[in-house]
Structure formats: C-alpha cells, structure tokens
Amino acid sequence: MRENPALFMEPSVRSKSEVLDDLGRANELYIRVWDQIKAAE
Numbered sequence: 001m002r003e004n005p006a007l008f009m010e011p012s013v014r015s016k017s018e019v020l021d022d023l024g025r026a027n028e029l030y031i032r033v034w035d036q037i038k039a040a041e
Helices: 026-037
Strands: none
Touching: none
C-alpha cells in the first residue's frame, strides 16, 4: 500500500497539488455553481 502513489505522493508532486477542504453544507452550492460554469464552456 505504501507503494501506491495515489495514497503516498512524492513531496515534489504534493508541492504542486491543491487540497480541497470539506465545505459542509456549502458543498451543494459549490457543485451547482461549478456545473453552471462547466455548462457555459
């Protein structure tokens, strides 16, 4: 399991990554707005 890069990223990859926080109840709004943005493309 420790060899799985999806679970244990190299520090060089992790430094370029973005962590998403749990938005709680606001997550529904986030998804709805993001869907609208994607539909506008």
